Amino acid sequence: MKILLLEDNKKLNETITKRLKLKGYNVLSFIDGKEAFEKITEGFSCFILDINVPNIDGIKILKKIREFYSSLPVIIISASVELDVIKEAYDFGCNDFLKKPFFIDELEIKIEKLCKIQNEKIYFDENSYFDFKSALIVINDVEIRLTKKEKLLINLFLTKKNQVISYESIENYVWEGNFASLESIRSLVRRLRKIFNNEYIQTIVDTGYIFKCS
Known part of the structure; x- marks a missing residue:
């Protein structure tokens, strides 16, 4: 399964990418929103998006994803606890929201639940x-x-x-x-x-x- 990860914290980005690759996922990671924005149509099965990233924020990318894919899973990760931000993410079609800081295991569970075909x-x-x-x-x-x-x-x-x-x-x-x-x-x-x-x-x-x- 091919996953797009957008996270501008380099250390967290590298940690998530490493863990997901160990699970056998094909991960393309970005720290810049504009770069991720340009790649969203390249055959991904799941998206993991931070909101506050350089150039194009995660909400705008989520909106664009929904123009192409009505049902592909999108997981938002963010340090924001503002209800307006969380509501906006769900209004534009995110499937789940994970507040930072979080355990990588939590993210893996959400990916397993939302993104992965369970039966081999x-x-x-x-x-x-x-x-x-x-x-x-x-x-x-x-x-x-x-x-x-x-x-x-x-x-x-x-x-x-x-x-x-x-x-x-x-x-x-x-x-x-x-x-x-x-x-x-x-x-x-x-x-x-x-x-x-x-x-x-x-x-x-x-x-x-x-x-x-x-």
């Missing part, structure tokens, strides 16, 4: 599943290796099972902020469809796709 294996049916740990699709005991973009797309589908996913969301997540033509997206979806025996991926005309899975 997600079954499509009794004979096929996706293994998040190895990033393999297994169908009738046959292991199928995926390209990077195929892995990102199946990850997106499985975190948003039975929900409509727009072309724009796929472009932002799978192409990590780079441009992708509609034909490129369709071509990637066709490749995944060939892997499955059943029609899990359904097209929503002029909108995107939905991954139908129990």
Whole structure:
């Protein structure tokens, strides 16, 4: 899982980054709000934002994130205890708020709760599943290796099972902020469809796709 961390206290930033990487997360950390702001569309699964940071504050970044992603988890960390600040963070769509100082374990618990898919294996049916740990699709005991973009797309589908996913969301997540033509997206979806025996991926005309899975 790819996490964006924005924390301008260098020591705290380094401590959080180190702990999360030890847990196996892919962490991109920033101390400057403007730098983080420019990277928010690059395929992150979770955001951890301090509010009072240089150039662009965490609340403005939160608002921008919600323009692209309506439901990706955002955890706000801040030394502020002002109710107006906390309320503003929730009003703009943060999922949880952690007041400094805090134990890193507290942050890890929130990430586990909000951001991480708990099951390492997600079954499509009794004979096929996706293994998040190895990033393999297994169908009738046959292991199928995926390209990077195929892995990102199946990850997106499985975190948003039975929900409509727009072309724009796929472009932002799978192409990590780079441009992708509609034909490129369709071509990637066709490749995944060939892997499955059943029609899990359904097209929503002029909108995107939905991954139908129990």
